Amino acid sequence: AQSVTQLGSHVSVSEGALVLLRCNYSSSVPPYLFWYVQYPNQGLQLLLKYTSAATLVKGINGFEAEFKKSETSFHLTKPSAHMSDAAEYFCAVSDRSGGSNYKLTFGKGTLLTVNP
Amino acid sequence: EAGVVQSPRYKIIEKKQPVAFWCNPISGHNTLYWYLQNLGQGPELLIRYENEEAVDDSQLPKDRFSAERLKGVDSTLKIQPAELGDSAVYLCASSLISGGYGNEQFFGPGTRLTVL
Numbered sequence: 001a002q003s004v005t006q007l008g009s010h011v012s013v014s015e016g017a018l019v020l021l022r023c024n025y026s027s028s029v030p031p032y033l034f035w036y037v038q039y040p041n042q043g044l045q046l047l048l049k050y051t052s053a054a055t056l057v058k059g060i061n062g063f064e065a066e067f068k069k070s071e072t073s074f075h076l077t078k079p080s081a082h083m084s085d086a087a088e089y090f091c092a093v094s095d096r097s098g099g100s101n102y103k104l105t106f107g108k109g110t111l112l113t114v115n116p
Numbered sequence: 117e118a119g120v121v122q123s124p125r126y127k128i129i130e131k132k133q134p135v136a137f138w139c140n141p142i143s144g145h146n147t148l149y150w151y152l153q154n155l156g157q158g159p160e161l162l163i164r165y166e167n168e169e170a171v172d173d174s175q176l177p178k179d180r181f182s183a184e185r186l187k188g189v190d191s192t193l194k195i196q197p198a199e200l201g202d203s204a205v206y207l208c209a210s211s212l213i214s215g216g217y218g219n220e221q222f223f224g225p226g227t228r229l230t231v232l
Contacts (some may be wrong), residue, residue: 004158009156022127036223041125041225041228042226043119043120043207043209043223043224043225043226044159044209044223045208045223046220046221046222049220055226090158090159092158102147102164102211102219103161103164104159104161104221106157106158106159107158108156108157108158109156109157109158112154
């Protein structure tokens, strides 16, 4: 079964600083990979996804993530944090093949705090 | 275009009472998902519908949980009777198709259930 590990349940950065949120997956076959953001009292919104095209994926709001097969990682970055980036971020995976390629397995989430 | 609509947004009930959640997916999306999100955790899939058919309900606790999607559009998730441990956020999501090329799931704002 797929699993996702997000290192750090809480990350705090200063406004304008680099944001780095870590995600590692466990799969012998590279899965589809996603990053979702959840603002307080809202549903999840897709930031970006990796589906085997370019390994560097650009998403909304200035975020990007790089797929590294050798490290089984898909870390999320943003060069300069903005106050509005404060939210919870979830990494998710789904299988590429078979009957379960719809099924998202989520990590536990990382709460991002941005300090003025 | 309207997103995924859920109601109610908040529900407080006494244990052993029944409760129901309603979801209206994005127009044209034939696949609908119900997720459970416990505090501090990522969402976990409860059930997936393709049109009217529940094609994956393996994670749905069938002793107390039930769901329906009678006309392949709206869906209702019911708990009867509710237990203290059911306190969580119940998320509904929809997608155009199930699986495939890293299909994107669009999430509603969720229903926050508190069982006293």
